[in-house]
Amino acid sequence: MQVRRTIAAALTAASLVLAAGCGSDDGGSADSGGSGSGDKGAVSISGQNFPEATLVASMYEQLLDSLGYDASVKLVGTRDVYMAAGQFPDGIQVVPEYxxxxxxFLNATANGADAPSLTTNDPAETIAAVQPLLDDKGITLLDPSSATDQNAFFVTQQYAEDNGLSALSDLEGTSVVLAAAEDCPGRSDCEGGLTKVYGxxxxxxxxxxxxxxxxxxxxxxxEAQLGLTSTTDGTLADQGLVLLxxxxxxxxxxxxxxxxxxxxxxxxxxxxxxLNQLMAALTTEKLTELNGRISVDREQPDAVAKDFLTSEGLLQ
Known part of the structure; x- marks a missing residue:
């Protein structure tokens, strides 16, 4: 799991529940542009507080508002705050997740930190493996999007061109210095996988x-040839960097x-x-572009969210 999703939070689950009934806060827009009257009842959206999650939570909020719900957003630092004991606290209905x-998280909570992994690189297979835990915790996963925010590795455009690189396997047998998160060494999705799987x-x-x-x-x-980011990093092109x-x-x-x-x-x-229609409309490429509008062009997440929903015919 990426580092930005594991930073320790000072908030508690109790404070989240108290705040969940409030109007839009850290990640939500007080004026989401939705046309709903709220006559279908309140919906509380939670999740983790980083730019991409803020963007997607705003999409959820505006979409649900347009259906006649009174949606509000409260984002927090880490997953364990809004999933105390591995389940949603009372008062939270929807969470944008990965x-x-x-x-x-559910596997570690139920079976311990050293439990065999249930995750693979196939989303349907991974969801099927965790279904008993989801059922036990009263959580339903809707349709996963093709948009995926995975760890990814980048090089400069010049380095890629000079060495004919487009994929990590093109670096087999090459010596590189890697700039990455502190917990990267030995991890199968970071230094360990680069060394053992890619050679x-x-x-x-x-x-x-x-x-x-x-x-x-x-x-x-x-100073390094390879760097760690995500597949939806919208800043790379402007910096002359490319993913492998x-x-x-x-x-x-x-x-x-x-x-x-x-x-x-x-x-x-x-x-x-x-929400399923929204997931079908999102792709990794579209999400990367939207992230770039926020991180590079400094547009507001709620405005970017509204523009995307409108352009996809999801918001009138």
Whole structure:
């Protein structure tokens, strides 16, 4: 799971529940542009507080508002805040999630940190493996999107052109310095996978952070040849950086997916249908472009969300 999703939170589950009934806050827009009257009742959306999650939560909020719900958003630091004891606290109905991250969390919560992994690089297979835990916790996963936010590795455009690189397997037998998160060494989705699966000679890991300014700069300055980011990083093109394809699949499925309260969604099929339509409309390429509008062009997440929903015919 990516580092930005595991930073320790100072908030508690109790404070989240108290705040869940409030209007839009950190991640939500007070004026979402939705046309709904709220006559279908309140819907509380939670999730993790980083830019992409803020964007997707705003999409959920505006979409549900347009159906006549009174949706509000409260984003927090880490998954364990809104999933105390591995389930949603009372008062939370919808969470924008990532398949692999959620499955890893539920598995560790139920079976311990050393439990065998249930995740693969196939989202349907991964969801099927965790279904008994979802049923037990009263959580339903709607349709996963093809849009996936996985760990990914980048090089400079010039380095790729000079060495004929388009995929990580093109680096087999090559010695590189890797700029990455502090927990990268040994991980199967980071240094461990690059070494064991791809046969890349990682001579050193610079612990400069996940998609941090220092990581970008290390690669741009030639201090490192390879850097760690995500598949939906919208800043790469502007920096002259490119992703290398994970052609041997060392990353687990991190497809976007709506996680919803089973008891709530049973009585709100229109919400399920709308969220499924949104997941079908999103792709990794589209999500990367939308992220770039926020991180590079400095547009507001709620405005970008509204523009996307309108352009896809999901919001009138």
């Amino acid at each position: 398949v692999g991250g959620l499955v890893d 890349i000679d990682v001579t050193k890991v610079l612990p400069l952070g996940f998609a941090s300014d220092q990581t970008y700069r290390a690669v741009l300055d030639g 394809e994970d052609d041997k699949g060392i990353q687990t499925a991190q497809n976007l997916v709506p996680a919803v309260s089973t008891s709530w969604i049973a009585d709100h099929q229109d919400a399920a249908d709308a």
